[in-house]
Amino acid sequence: MTEQEREKRIHEWAQRLYAQLQDCLPSCLNEADLRNRIDPLLDKFCVQIGLNPMAHAEYSLATGRADAVFNRLVIEYERPGVLKPTLTDRATQHAVEQVKRYMEGIAKKDRHAVERLAGVAFDGKHLIFVRSSNGSWAVEPPVAVNEQTLARFLRWLSGLASGIALTPENLNRDFALEQSRTQNILHSLYHALNTALEQPDGLVSKLFEQWQLFFSQAIDYSEAFGGRKLEPLQKWVRRAGIEIKSQHEAERFFFALHTYFALLVKLLAWQALSRHLGGKISAPIFSQLLAAEGEQLRERLQHMEDGAVFRTFGILNLLEGDFFAWYLHAWNSTLENALRAIIRRLDEYDPATLSILPEETRDLFKKLYHYLLPREVRHNLGEYYTPDWLAQRLLNQMDNALFDPHTPEPKLRQKLIETRWLDPACGSGTFLVLLIARMQALARPLMLSETELLEAILQNVVGFDINPLAVLTARVNYLLAIADLLEHRRREVSIPVYLADSVLMPAIGRDLFVQNCYLFPTAVGVLMVPRTLCTPQHFDRFCDLLEECLRREMEPDAFLHHASNLGVSLSEDDHKQLRQLYKQLLELHRKGLNGLWARLLKNNFAPITVGAFDYIVGNPPWVNWEHLPDRYRENTKDLWSHYQLAGQFKGGRPRLGTVKVDLSALMTYVVMDKLLKRDGKLGFVITQSLLKTAAGAGFRRFKLPDHTPLKVVLVDDMVALNPFEGASNRTAVIILQKGRDTRYPIPYTLWRKVKGEKFTYDSTLDEVKAATRRLNLYAEPVDPHDPTSQWLTARPKAIHALRKVLGQSAYKAHEGVNTGGANGVYWVEQVMTRPDGLIVVRNLTEGAKRKVDEVTEPVEPHLLYPLLRGRDVQRWRAEPSAWIIVPQNPHEPSTAYPEVQLQKDYPRTYGYLKRFEKILRERSGYKQILSKREEEFYGLMDIDHYTFTEWKVVWREQSSLMTAAVVGAYEGKLVIPDHKLMLIDCASEEEAHYLCALLNSSIVALKVLAYAVSIQMDPHILERLRIPRFDPQNPVHRRLAELSARAHQIVSQWDGKSARSEDAETVPIPKEIDLEAILPRLKPEDAAKLLEVVNAYQRAQTELQTIEQAIDEAAAQVWGLTDAELREIQQSLKELSASPDEEETSA
Template identity: 40%
Template sequence: MTLDPACGSGTFLVKAIARIRQNFAQKPEAFPGAEKGLIEAILRNVVGFDINPLAVLASRTNFLIAIRDLIRHVGEIELPIYLADSVSTPSEYEDLFTSASPVARVPCAATKPPFLLVPREVGASAATVNEFTQLIEHALKVGLSADEFLTDLSQTSVSIRDRKHYVELYETMANLRDEGRDSIWARIIKNSFAPLFVGQFDIVVGNPPWVNWESLAPEYRKVSAAAWEHYALTGPLPGKRRQSSSASKTDVCILMTYVAADKYLSKGGRVGFVLPRTIFQSETGGWHFRRFVLPGGKKLAVELVEDIDALKPFRGQATNTSCVAVFKSGGTNKYPVEWRQWRPRQARQAQELTLERVKKASTIRKLLAEPISATELQSPWIVGTKATLSLLRDALGKSPYAAVVREGLNTRGANGVYFLQASLLAGRLMVTNLAREGRNERVQETTLPIEDSYIYPLLRGEDVSRFKASPKEYVLIPHSASSPTSPVVFADLPKLTREFLSEFKPILSNRKKFRNFDPAGNEWHGLYSVLTATFSPYKVVWREMAAGSGVIAAAVASHRLPLGAEKVVMPDHKLAIIPCDSEAEADYLAGFLNSNVTNLIVRSYAVATGISTHILDRVAVPRFSARNKLHKQLALLGKRARLGNLTVEEENELSFIAAELLGLSADEAGTVVKELAKM
């Protein structure tokens, strides 16, 4: 039996039907009744759910097309594609979670609020659901009163606990009928209960929605909250991690994976889902997911990960990283896990290819994956060959710089106000806010004169390349180096600076509170994550997003304003910062972070869109010492790279020094170079 709990247009279901038909062609004797047995097997063994009515319609249509030549062999059929919420239905209708509510909510776009309140006991069994929906559909059709409907219902197996709830539901549906809002609602109720009674499946497949918790509709967040708690997919994260909120829910596909394995999978069955690779390799986003333990202590084992990201299977895919993961119910994870990396032999041409054609057009590299920390099995997975994992295991460790690394400044959605272009006009500094940067249509472009007291060179991710940093724009930061976390009192700011900020006060004061940042009061003009490290005269930065390139780091110091003053460069939140005591220390760190061994470690466990402060928990960069010859040489090479370009010999020297500082031999450093070239 095969289930797709988020079936969309039915792609996986149609493939499952094709597989059953192929089996019939090869072994027709396995299907008693010939074609009649075939279509009965399909209707019994291929099931889909989706919460979107249009998706269900498309899926049913494609399902029907796939069996159109077989329909004549049977009488009336019911397509096993249901308009149902495969995640929240257990929460609403079963005793899986404790609920004091006597009613459960069935989505209904025609009512306000958009759901029907169905007495919970209706979902006691498939029989009670069928009896209830058939009877209410009949009662509405022939025009029975609510009392007459209840009299008939009392003769069924439905146990009526509170007549009031049945009367309210019946009257709501009668009003929909009288308003001409069609009469499908009884069937919608029946569909909604389907996930409870379809049974368990040998295979659960699909491409569950990749939707971040924060992007879910508020109503659905409320409905699914109990499920997140039940599956222990929420809660604080250990240690000093960026996403430390007790409500650190992430992608809804994580929840669907756990629900599918727990509720729909038979013992020994398998789940095969298309998932974002980040849930295996993100430092924070997949932490709870990587417990791989279901309620009651039942284990969920990862059997195989097919890393298909390089094939770019989705049109318009930008930052999403795709994989196909296969899980087995009741198994225990045995590390390392098989990880197969697919790469196209040439640029993708056709949009749709069969699996056989994809195999011929791709190379498949067999790798292994295991938690990067041997003591924290929920830590991100590191991926590589057996030899690479062994080599890197000896090089992993926490850097002393992990205690001081920080993120750059964050405007909390007001880039369009604080990010500026600057120029001179008749000896005056004129600034224009980059209104479109904040994606806030209420921000209007304004050009005003301003003092240079709180204007700084702005460094953004795109301004940083390997060893190089070139600020192109400017930023207004009304904070002081002596007390950076809070803004300067508004009345103490220079006159023109106050006038500029006042132009945007309604927008700035309406920004959302975040941790210790609250712009609703007197600090409405401030920024978030302005720290001592931000004002450091020497620092090294690296890009959080560095697709296909690993770590991209550069040493930075000061930059000239249009009026000629040298000011400290200010990195934004897409850059990580290590404050340094000297130029030499910054060059040393840039050299180490750009080295082959650092990049092999980082690219083996981190996704390219999440190379943030956590890398110093994994790469044991030693603290700089001006007395250490290797440190001094690495700093010299970093400076040469910043001011010009390194020769091939100097690049090799830089990487071999970094490898030696991590305790690797010259031979192992050579292996690092070879392995990195294969990535």
């Protein structure tokens, strides 16, 4: 049965049901009477559409196929008049609970997921639709029985007889790489592409170049798949019989893969429109593709690809500016057969799911893309799709009134019609679809007609993206979201999702001859458009005219004649530029390179023609400046300076590239400047580092170039949640308002996981809230005189206390020695000492980033030093576990020994380094730094006099809390910390212990947590930390040194994991030990010994806690903190540093 036939029968039977109800309701005394009059009609309807109704003592039940939209539909009859128009009525609530119980019982008995069941409560006067979705019940308000609501009820019933439900799980099952049909299509597309690209001037080559041009703005394939990053992709694509050997071949494969994904999306869109509109208008039906073969199939697909199919349905721009129709120009029988297998399987799907279960399809393509690509490959591409719950949270924060789940106020009606939203990096359309869903939910209570609602959505919900595949996916998601409204349209529909760059908008030419034109670079040259035409009123009409004239191959004079009728006053120069543009495109058209450029033009200019917005939301690309593709970095260089995001050298020159600025910062400022109305709000998912690092200073200026202020409304810090699937991104949400001043402190919500609770990428917002707790903190600049300084985030009283700690430090921290990526050369272990004094060493190659041969050689002992690595340092303890070759003179450590001197004095060490010369010269640090200041190929970086002091305080860079420890000489030699450790050089052991005590205090710990990026304990943590110089005459300073020395003794003795008795025997001490279970199994003497060791260990831990409390109290004296302020700091630290296992379960 076709969709049109089924829809016709649904309407016929809805009329019959309604007539029967009108006739029987006056005489129906109870639910049994009603059921006896209605069930026979439903039985006949079920038989007609291929269902088998099943009688049941308590309810009526119909069953369907396993992968249909629903497997079971429960119908709960009630006495006529029992159900009331509101869900708050007691009898109505009872009926709903009955339906839920029946559904849960059937699900348990038949081992079905309750989400695959549906229920309806029915009393002849009202209907209540009940479903389970994402772990919670979705109960719709009661609706009055009429022909329309009965038709919906029958549509739910017909969902049991549907084809395969259009869900991400079913699509993944049928179209992921494991399926032979997918392997065949990818293999066919990849080889057809390689063959077509052998003709460099052909259409396929030009489309591929233009795709590269657009994608190069988002993805650098040499970066994404360079070196070892290529391996997971190679392993994955071998399953499709494809071998990839370079990033260039990877780029071709992704063009083929995107083509396949785009085909699925387009075909599903065609199928959905056939379902919704095919029976109402004369349009090509999707199922007609099944009968087509050879050239006829190619022609029908051509009609789809050029948008003709969708224009027949009244959708003007679903497909335009599309690079992925190239396969029609590389057609062969292998490709045709692979395509036919895809079409055959898709024909078995039923888009009825879109109407019946809208929540199943809102992220349909996002999930499909997730399933299609392995996580590691997606992450190499920088593709992190926003979870729906995170997008929903952001939208709720943007406009509480609009997203309030309670009954909306009538005053919202005008707001719904007039408020404009933009997602400038819309991806697959997550934010757009959620917005559309909310507008649809509000429409009925606000008395908005379907026509008014459709117009409001199309006018007010807009998206941009520079990824052609994302734009196509977002458009189709958008289309599916409004599919039920399309029959109510007054005009043809353009989906307002554009292939456009929100950052690098079309620019005015600088040259004298093109200064009144916008420039648009393409793979076939730069296209120039007169500025006069680039307005919201005229540009779309101009592009449509351009495309129409090209299609008819009109001469330039005819085109100019029609252009003069656009209602724009064109100058002589405008006519010249238009003539040049048209001739340029006409030549391409006549060469067969047609049908694309005018549409791309329309899309690219969207940011300057679509008008301004009340709200801008989204998840902009998180790409660091240094990882941007070269071309894009160069093209955006002036923008970074214009918005003062580049940072400044002392002389005032921009220092872009010397600080780690992020593209999300630039997009924030550009779209607020160009596209946001005054008093409008922007809500972005950004990297928290923009708020917490020096590189974000320009972002924290919160002022546009014309001095328009930007107000920070609030921040959600979700770093601890890691909301992006499989990625440890530092996620934050920020909301800004244009035209208002930022006033500190700012509400800053810190999200933390709750012990024992879990959530996933697919969880709902309510589920995430239940699994987390939120700390209501505040944020303000650490320097009250510099509003661009990093933020301090804590409770208000704690911030007040920390102000006493802030200031200038008497000490400076440094990074440890950096080998420049050649640890496997310089890091060694001692094998033996020879009688002649030479030491035989073996280089440590395990875990080295650069592949290095393992060698064992003798070297002189003079340049061999104990190496302290991150793993060797814990709080109150540092002990080297390896050695490092340091070819620098301790008296002039910033440069390496001259090569001649090294050959004379240390020939064995020189010989060892010489065998690695090629690797050492290829180090990025050598190329960029060392080679410019010295000739020696073996020099080290980040090394100076401070490296060669005997006493140092060190701590790990990567740590959630401070791990300071004192280190002195080891085996009679100075210890060299590596670059993952930070160090402060000290004049004496006592000074080092004083400094270590302060750094390990709760006061510094809170300052670091509140100020720095918590896992980056780099040298900057000493900035703005007022540590006074050690004074041996100061009793508080000496007391701190003594306490630190004792803490080191305790930790050294017990090592946190083992206990050392006086005879140096090591006894393992587990973190948790069940003495009651272990002691009875031991001999009495062994049990006594173990008990003695455990008790001693516990006493030591208690003493250490006492020492650390004493350190806090002494440190408070150093900084002039009161007892109450110290308690506030300790409590805030406990709250902020709690791990998920320590979190309380109350939110």
